[in-house]
Amino acid sequence: MDARGRKGAPELIVNMIAWLADPAHWRGPEGVPAQMLLHLYYCVLSVGVAVVIAVPLGLYIGHTGRGGVFVVGVSNAMRALPTLGLVTALVMFLGLGVVPALAGLVILAVPAVLSGTHAGVRSVPTEAVDAARGMGMTPWQRLWQVELPNALPLLIGGVRSAMLQVVATAAVAAYVGLGGLGRILLGGLAVGEYDQMAVAALLIALLAVFLDGVLAALSRWVVPRGLVLANTATHDGS
């Protein structure tokens, strides 16, 4: 695609627009809207499952202070896993299908959410935690009323980076049979339709930006104002 791509950049854009303008590409289960929704669904689902697994675990480890080494070790080990290799391996062991591919995405999302949550709890000022204990909060009250709210900025940061990773990897997972925008991408590759591949890549990027924006808005909504102020105060001028 190199020679052609470089020579015909404007031509590529014209062709992409033409591809997008073709109503056939917007219809049916293989069309852009359906694949996009599917892609969105898989991403939200796998990050959601990762949150359900990793947030309680990260809170527990952060709260008790036990197992911090485990978090760091596991996160680093899992980040080092080759994305496509992991998904392929899962499919080879569990057979082709949606569940093994999604399991792969969940496994990819867990480390970011886990380390974000853990770092969030550890970032709560030790004096505030000491004061919470000293004024008579039970461990649960301390967790819900002090540690979790203060951990939110880093926790959501972890979810955001997990989401970006999953959006990208879900496209590659089309290779092992997962639906979504990756289908359009690989479909283009199979028949040498570079316009189609470029459109798919662009749509994946847009989806990633959109999801990140949604999470950023969520963050603004749930992160307590006192923490936002504290962060702007410390990061000013840096």
Place this chain on the structure above:
Amino acid sequence: MIEFQSVHKQYGNGTVAVQDLSLTVEAGTITVLVGPSGCGKTTLMRMVNRMIDPSSGSVLLDGTDIRERDPARLRRGIGYVIQQAGLFPHRTVLDNVATVPRLFGNSRRDARRRAAELLERVGLPNDLGKRYPVQLSGGQQQRVGVARALAADPPVLLMDEPFSAVDPVVRADLQDELLRLQDELGKTVLFVTHDIDEAIKLGDRVAVLRQGGYLAQYAAPDDLLAEPADDFVTSFVGRDRGYRRLSFLDSQGVCPEQADTIRIGDTSADVPSRAGWVLALDHERRPRGWLLPDATVDGQLTENQLLAGGSLYTEGTSLRGALDAALSAPSGLGVVVDADGAYVGVVTARHVLDLIESRRRSVTTEGAVP
């Protein structure tokens, strides 16, 4: 009343933090634990609310062994103030103060009403309640910390170096504020500090601890300065103890004399003819500075023509201030003011020293004729 009964604390690594220590903290008084770092003062304090349990011995709160109490419930009944205030960054000032009443199950509205009262009590403006801790100065945060500890009206207050992270001027304010609050509330306060001056200023009783968790001396501050138990206490209370002890001598017998005075805005015609130091006052009779002997005034007297004065001695306070006023004034005349800061008279260092000498003589004579 808090009783430590031969409490001992040894950590897992073998370090002994507190060594078979017994101490009674009387109800309604401020007791200060003071000592260098590693003397176990914080460990001892944290035993009272079970943040640390002793390895052996027991702590009694109003006669009951605290080990029989559930830690969380016990702590809600004990105010807790720590060095960096430890405010919750995600909660407003008002909700920070309302925390313990909420833990006691009060409604949000009642808890906030109580919190607003407390903010006023510690001298913070009401609209500060809506702000967040990061928007406050260190001194304000510490006041909020005190308000939060007092919110559920606990009979006992634990304070762990609460004022050591603020600048000296603010620290003095906070100390005065604590003494004023204590006059109103009469709590049983256990206060930890490494600063002997703070201990002497605040404590009704002061416990000096030595490295390794030994109690070196437990006495009223005046006695601590007058009769340190051993070399360690002597060196810890410092070289100026004779001077600092003047803080405990009242002003009885101080007779201020009149100095020559002049008003800001007066002309040279108003300078008293006698060739001595002249004290300049403003229109509310507050001292502004000194005019050198034989000085002339060009036109109207302004503040730039004056030599800065020394410290001011407020009538009725301890002799330490009187002596300091005399020693710090360029004229050697310590300026005495009333509670509003208006000029009353002057004292010399000689006058104050004579007073101290005569007091000492009368104490010795009285002591000799029982």
